[in-house]
Amino acid sequence: MRIFYFLTFIIVQALVFNQKAISRNIPEIIEVGIFSGENIKRFSFTPATGRYLICNTQHEKLLEVKPLNTIVFEITAQGFDIYRNDSLLFSENEITLQGAAFHNSFFLKPLDKNLNMRAYDGDLRIRNGNAAFSLVNIVPFESYVAGTVQWESGFNRHNVFYQVQAIIIRTYALQNLNRHSEEGFHLCDRVHCQAYYGKTNDVNIISAVDISRGEVVTDVHGRLLNTVYHANCGGQTVNSEDLWTHALSYLRSDKDTFCRHMPGASWEARIPVQDFRQFLHRNYSIKPSDQEWKHITGFRQNSRKHHLDEEESIRLRHVREHFALRSTYFSIEEQNDTLLLSGKGYGHGVGLCQEGAMQRALHGHSREKILQFYYKGAMIRFLEPEIIF
Numbered sequence: 001m002r003i004f005y006f007l008t009f010i011i012v013q014a015l016v017f018n019q020k021a022i023s024r025n026i027p028e029i030i031e032v033g034i035f036s037g038e039n040i041k042r043f044s045f046t047p048a049t050g051r052y053l054i055c056n057t058q059h060e061k062l063l064e065v066k067p068l069n070t071i072v073f074e075i076t077a078q079g080f081d082i083y084r085n086d087s088l089l090f091s092e093n094e095i096t097l098q099g100a101a102f103h104n105s106f107f108l109k110p111l112d113k114n115l116n117m118r119a120y121d122g123d124l125r126i127r128n129g130n131a132a133f134s135l136v137n138i139v140p141f142e143s144y145v146a147g148t149v150q151w152e153s154g155f156n157r158h159n160v161f162y163q164v165q166a167i168i169i170r171t172y173a174l175q176n177l178n179r180h181s182e183e184g185f186h187l188c189d190r191v192h193c194q195a196y197y198g199k200t201n202d203v204n205i206i207s208a209v210d211i212s213r214g215e216v217v218t219d220v221h222g223r224l225l226n227t228v229y230h231a232n233c234g235g236q237t238v239n240s241e242d243l244w245t246h247a248l249s250y251l252r253s254d255k256d257t258f259c260r261h262m263p264g265a266s267w268e269a270r271i272p273v274q275d276f277r278q279f280l281h282r283n284y285s286i287k288p289s290d291q292e293w294k295h296i297t298g299f300r301q302n303s304r305k306h307h308l309d310e311e312e313s314i315r316l317r318h319v320r321e322h323f324a325l326r327s328t329y330f331s332i333e334e335q336n337d338t339l340l341l342s343g344k345g346y347g348h349g350v351g352l353c354q355e356g357a358m359q360r361a362l363h364g365h366s367r368e369k370i371l372q373f374y375y376k377g378a379m380i381r382f383l384e385p386e387i388i389f
């Protein structure tokens, strides 16, 4: 039985990794779709450092924009208009704002939406994409990693934790570079890929990214791991096949004692009994008998389960999604006409538990030790930067 299980692993792994390059170089730049899904029709662009050239698709320079000079873009039926001080400069349907100094960064502020201004390094490609702007930040790869470390893990963390985050964010980005190729960029800036709402100025994060520059996590054969992560596992991580379909040898369920007293460790939710009965009826055609209802209201998870019922038809993942719960790791208690759910953890539970990793870093664990706990058999490997001739 064990041998069969082991062989299944190998076969699944072979299928999963068949298409993956064993190793690659770190690209110099990455193209990230920013403000994805926000449908922006009007925004302002202001250089923060350096200076920018507005170039059309023929690489002709239309205008130079100096620091703190603001230009405004507004979508039109065919393309978009570019304004400075309320006067129309050009009408185009695709341009790139190319940084022309040693270090170039800019501010972007949507004007038709109540969204905060964001700051980015690198260049900006602007297109009319179906009656709203398609905005692509062409950014140095490591600047993308640093920005993403900030948005995915917050401020004031241990430097070793930031190094761990940088390594797995870098690995994840390299693994998923083709995710948005049909839309003309590599990754989006949402949680769908990884949250990237601009550059970071945090010196602690920047130093961690610099210390770990070029480092990724691989298996013993040098193949990049799928470095998924989540906020808090609630004390036990999840096997990859319990959430998705593939069993990956490095994404194994394990008890994690380090995250248990962290902010994401526990939660409570209340669901009206009527809503829960309706959920069962609509999705599973179940009208629970007294006996079945007793099972549901007495449902407990000391260690993680995957189904609510003994017949294994109701997946906890479905319950979590339907009621927007923090995790699938909960127990149920009936209180009058309400179900009280007492839960542990925050997120899907597969791969690295961020709050556990933070605590491990504070306890002096090395990057290797932290990564190897959450990704079994993981190795840190240095990839050379891409050389362009």
Ligand SMILES: [Zn+2]
Residues within 6 Å of the ligand: 179, 180, 187, 188, 189, 190, 192, 193, 194
């Ligand atoms: Zn995406």
Ligand SMILES: [Zn+2]
Residues within 6 Å of the ligand: 232, 233, 234, 235, 236, 256, 258, 259, 260, 353, 355, 356
């Ligand atoms: Zn944990």
